[in-house]
Amino acid sequence: MKYIYGVDLGGTTVKMGLFDQEGNMLEKWEIVTRKENNGELILPDIAKAIADKNEEKSIDKSDIIGIGMGVPGPITEDGRVLKCANLGWGIFSVADELRKLTGVEKIKVGNDANVAALGEQWRGGGRGFDSIVMVTLGTGVGGGIILNGKILTGSNGAAGEIGHLLVNPHEKRTCGCGKKGCLEQYSSATGITRMSKEKLEQTDTPSELRQYDHPITGLELFKAYKNNDALAKEIVDTFSSYLGKGLSHVAAVVDPQAFVIGGGVSKNGQIVLDVVQEKYEQDVMFALKGKEFRLAELGNDAGMYGAVRMVLS
Amino acid sequence: MKYIYGVDLGGTTVKMGLFDQEGNMLEKWEIVTRKENNGELILPDIAKAIADKNEEKSIDKSDIIGIGMGVPGPITEDGRVLKCANLGWGIFSVADELRKLTGVEKIKVGNDANVAALGEQWRGGGRGFDSIVMVTLGTGVGGGIILNGKILTGSNGAAGEIGHLLVNPHEKRTCGCGKKGCLEQYSSATGITRMSKEKLEQTDTPSELRQYDHPITGLELFKAYKNNDALAKEIVDTFSSYLGKGLSHVAAVVDPQAFVIGGGVSKNGQIVLDVVQEKYEQDVMFALKGKEFRLAELGNDAGMYGAVRMVLS
Numbered sequence: 329m330k331y332i333y334g335v336d337l338g339g340t341t342v343k344m345g346l347f348d349q350e351g352n353m354l355e356k357w358e359i360v361t362r363k364e365n366n367g368e369l370i371l372p373d374i375a376k377a378i379a380d381k382n383e384e385k386s387i388d389k390s391d392i393i394g395i396g397m398g399v400p401g402p403i404t405e406d407g408r409v410l411k412c413a414n415l416g417w418g419i420f421s422v423a424d425e426l427r428k429l430t431g432v433e434k435i436k437v438g439n440d441a442n443v444a445a446l447g448e449q450w451r452g453g454g455r456g457f458d459s460i461v462m463v464t465l466g467t468g469v470g471g472g473i474i475l476n477g478k479i480l481t482g483s484n485g486a487a488g489e490i491g492h493l494l495v496n497p498h499e500k501r502t503c504g505c506g507k508k509g510c511l512e513q514y515s516s517a518t519g520i521t522r523m524s525k526e527k528l529e530q531t532d533t534p535s536e537l538r539q540y541d542h543p544i545t546g547l548e549l550f551k552a553y554k555n556n557d558a559l560a561k562e563i564v565d566t567f568s569s570y571l572g573k574g575l576s577h578v579a580a581v582v583d584p585q586a587f588v589i590g591g592g593v594s595k596n597g598q599i600v601l602d603v604v605q606e607k608y609e610q611d612v613m614f615a616l617k618g619k620e621f622r623l624a625e626l627g628n629d630a631g632m633y634g635a636v637r638m639v640l641s
Numbered sequence: 642m643k644y645i646y647g648v649d650l651g652g653t654t655v656k657m658g659l660f661d662q663e664g665n666m667l668e669k670w671e672i673v674t675r676k677e678n679n680g681e682l683i684l685p686d687i688a689k690a691i692a693d694k695n696e697e698k699s700i701d702k703s704d705i706i707g708i709g710m711g712v713p714g715p716i717t718e719d720g721r722v723l724k725c726a727n728l729g730w731g732i733f734s735v736a737d738e739l740r741k742l743t744g745v746e747k748i749k750v751g752n753d754a755n756v757a758a759l760g761e762q763w764r765g766g767g768r769g770f771d772s773i774v775m776v777t778l779g780t781g782v783g784g785g786i787i788l789n790g791k792i793l794t795g796s797n798g799a800a801g802e803i804g805h806l807l808v809n810p811h812e813k814r815t816c817g818c819g820k821k822g823c824l825e826q827y828s829s830a831t832g833i834t835r836m837s838k839e840k841l842e843q844t845d846t847p848s849e850l851r852q853y854d855h856p857i858t859g860l861e862l863f864k865a866y867k868n869n870d871a872l873a874k875e876i877v878d879t880f881s882s883y884l885g886k887g888l889s890h891v892a893a894v895v896d897p898q899a900f901v902i903g904g905g906v907s908k909n910g911q912i913v914l915d916v917v918q919e920k921y922e923q924d925v926m927f928a929l930k931g932k933e934f935r936l937a938e939l940g941n942d943a944g945m946y947g948a949v950r951m952v953l954s
Binding site: 458480497578582 | 715771772786788793794795796797798799800801802803805806807810818819820823886889890891893894895896897898924926927928929
């Protein structure tokens with residue numbers, strides 16, 4: 329039997345998965361991401377976790393096909409990280425370093441959002457499609473683009489940065505990226521909370537959202553929306569209008585077969601696809617109408633699956 | 642010596658080029674595009690033109706490496722046209738048909754805008770870059786995207802349709818595509834003429850543009866702009882704002898190395914790049930700043946060069 333390690337490196341924990349040569353997950357576990365000293369312990373920790381697992385399972389190094397890893401920052405196609413403030417990393421070849429530390433020849437490294445998109449295309453909500461755009465609606469809006477089964481990296485590793493599409497030129501609030509009117513300011517969990525707070529404060533419209541004494545979540549918003557709550561409808565309309573517009577831009581550029589929507593906000597299910605798809609169809613030219621919209625299926629495992637896929641393809 | 646034919650099929654004429662195996666153009670000529678009977682004469686005419694040239698030059702069929710062709714409609718990666726209203730064509734494999742008619746095995750077919758982009762990347766303004774976005778500012782706004790030296794086709798051949806990016810949600814006029822607020826409504830030769838007419842009619846601002854008794858062209862607009870004409874500045878500002886915004890969307894999706902600007906409006910030269918680049922830099926997130934902006938160089942020959950490049954790669 330041959331093995332592949334799929335690693336999803338995050339700012340808090342490293343998700344580690346052991347897979348067989350068919351891409352089936354055999355087991356998964358986590359280690360802490362130790363960020364001290366500019367993140368110099370991170371790769372040695374990952375190498376040690378792999379070595380320990382090899383010993384535990386009596387896996388010979390010659391039976392390891394390769395190691396794939398997603399990293400939270402821009403990565404070039406040959407595995408160089410261009411900067412990863414989140415981990416304290418500067419510019420270096422993550423692939424070369426992990427190769428030295430593990431003695432495994434085949435190392436594939438990608439941006440974490442892109443790698444998760446590849447996982448969803450291979451084994452998740454994008455199954456059956458070669459070309460998808462994955463959109464992650466979490467704290468921010470992340471994106472990953474898969475064309476003909478391969479990650480679209482971009483010349484500086486910044487392809488698929490759809491959370492920072494400028495969708496509202498009239499916005500006065502500043503986005504985390506320093507610009508104003510980014511998609512992420514409306515169509516993320518943070519955007520939902522912020523828009524809800526403002527609507528509740530600035531209007532007298534009766535709403536079931538007024539019962540909560542904490543910041544409104546996507547779950548509460550979509551629950552109210554399903555109950556025909558007028559205020560919730562306005563907020564969902566803003567959320568979905570900007571997201572539909574953003575996806576219409578993406579479609580006009582890469583013409584994918586399907587959109588796969590993931591992240592915390594997508595846990596509200598089909599209703600999220602429905603509201604976004606309706607706005608998308610309004611905004612997009614005829615040649616791009618009728619795309620498939622799917623929910624992501626792999627949750628936090630998507631990155632590990634995508635990492636393995638990079639090794640296998 | 643080995644030869645390649647590069648063909649650029651347009652709605653009025655077919656541009657034909659004979660190239661050597663290094664991709665140097667040996668000669669070029671044109672034939673008429675006969676569109677009667679649903680365009681059934683077009684491919685036989687092209688095949689005959691090639692046969693005649695072979696005879697004239699005593700080129701043996703075994704010395705032809707292949708034939709590349711750009712077609713004005715959506716084309717899949719395997720050379721099927723999905724519809725080409727302009728030529729009267731329905732859905733069929735252009736590549737298979739031309740293979741039968743010419744007896745040449747290697748036939749490559751692509752969308753004309755995409756093929757022209759490939760030509761510019763290979764031998765024109767995009768030389769030295771692997772990944773470019775070509776923007777053609779003519780009657781409409783066309784686009785072609787080259788990633789790692791290959792055309793980005795899209796799942797329905799509609800990738801790079803950047804003329805129909807929705808850039809102005811407040812627009813009331815309808816675009817040729819049926820939507821409102823498309824980039825093409827502002828940043829094309831047609832857009833310049835229309836915006837100029839409206840500004841001249843709706844304001845009393847003194848302007849050198851008032852001297853002309855015909856629709857204003859890009860040439861006249863940019864001439865006035867260079868003379869600090871206030872009205873021209875307003876129009877150029879609208880033209881470049883929407884184009885800069887559109888290109889910022891494209892960059893966030895595919896992260897190219899460079900933009901190459903062609904078409905009639907680009908004949909005004911460096912000033913066009915300057916005004917667009919300024920707006921682009923305002924709109925785009927930090928990771929995407931600093932892209933190169935270049936003028937297209939091959940003019941009407943770009944499609945033939947790109948067609949040859951498809952055969953050689």
